[in-house]
Amino acid sequence: MIDQQIGALFVQIAYIGASAAFILGLRGLTKPDTARRGMQLAAVGMVLAIIGTLLNHEIVTYQFIVIGLVVGSAIGLPMGLLVPMTAMPQRIAISHMFGALAVTLVGIAEFVHYRDVAGGPGVVKMVALGFETLFGALTITGSFMAFGKLQGFVTGRPVTFPGQKLINAAVFLGAVGLYITLVLTQSGGGTGDAGLIMFGVMTVLALIIGVTLVLPIGGADMPVVVSLLNSYAGLAASATGFAIGNNILIVAGALDGASGFILSILMSKAMNRSFANVLFGAFGGEKAAVSAKSAEGLTTRSITAEDAAMRIGYARNVIIVPGYGMAVAQAQHAVRELAELIEKRGGRVRFAIHPVAGRMPGHMNVLLAEANVPYDHLFDLEEINEEFHACDVALVLGANDVTNPAAKNDPGSPIYGMPILNVQDAEQVIVVKRGMATGFAGIENELFYLDKTSMLFGDAKSVLSQVVTEVKGL
């Protein structure tokens, strides 16, 4: 008995240490030069928490735990070491699925367990258990769908069909209704099979919600979706903490939930969407109905890589605006080479990064960091937007909607009000693009028709390699 109490005390001390390590670790992430050490501290905290848990007196057999740990490490380690940086959005999306899967299984197991416990889980734990399973299950399938869209085996286009919203609402209400019924009937402990069946149906409905939630969402809205799923996975983990009375889970889940929540808000602000609009999905659908300014009668000026090299090579102040097109073409290394070349010739190069450029928060930063672009060359929208009027050349690389001046000066435009990069203020603009296709919003970009804008058509990577060769020859 004394041993058990000492054991329990040790577990709590390990958990407190881990909580502190997590919080301090995240604080490290507020600065690039302390980030790495911070996360190493957090990893130590994790090890501490795991060791503490292994001493839990409830554990009677270790062989199952070892199997799980070995299998998980055998999959997790190669995933961590080998996944290329370009596949990072998919990697993040699928990791939310694994986290949610663990949480949901724990929720189901605990619900079954409480059927044997006299008095049942009680109201608070039943509320937590239901929430955990509901959010966990919808995050499993939601993250898998997001993974599919990012990986390309599910179409990146928004999938909509008639009556979709009605069906979604019905499934959602069904799941919530079952959840409430479960709390009302099972909190004191259930005996019959009715509780089990209701719990099972609720879980299945939540799995369906995950699919229908992400299906109507298009590729460019993925930063919001991925952030939102991050938040859900965290909240579900936190609910697990309430369900089993474990504070470390509550703390870690709350941290994850907060980060996902903050990122979702930042991303939706950067797209000028209300948070409610994001939460209830169905975006990307109605935009097409809004008519945008037609491009008829307007012409663009197309230039060759040689022309572009002349302009870029003699520029003193260049701002590069990367977008998803750079990621698709994997042009980040060619970009870095060009940037170094300009600097060697005495010019200044900065990168302007829109919050929703790419497919997840911070996507462009990771790609450019991988290509060895120093992070002090990377600037956020607020930091650099006033600098465009002083720059000789703005080089837009596979970015579209985030540079569209219509967001500022055309109240009829579907993207009106969205914060954009003031590329049009630059002395001259060079846009690298594969063709004249519109961006995700499906509208023409006025920027391309300005007198100061030149279009350089082609695959970003090969076009930039040509420009680099030409600049070298100047």
Added chain:
Amino acid sequence: MTALLTALGAAAAFIAVTTSDSAATAASSTLIDGQIVEIYVFLLAAFTGFQIITKVPPLLHTPLMAATNAISAISLVASIVIAGAERPLFINIMGIVAVAAATINVVGGFVITDRMLKMFKKTEAPK
């Protein structure tokens, strides 16, 4: 400012965790006491997290996601208990799957976050 808030949050979490431990072991305490403390823990952790994470620069938003994901894989702790406790076999098997899934995130998450953070470098000082 962040340092102060962090210290506050850590101290509050410490108090909350220790209090809940004693509340759980004290025979006289009711169920609600422990759960009120849990709500405190949640609110303080969420508040601390909110304060710190709003200060993470957009530059590091992807590592932030990977990091918080790895941290929330602390659900491994709950999975371990289910896999190893005296429960019906099918529950233990669910526990094994949960342990494996959470371990993927713990191991993979911390490794990949470190790989990413290793790449962020400043301009080298001119020689």
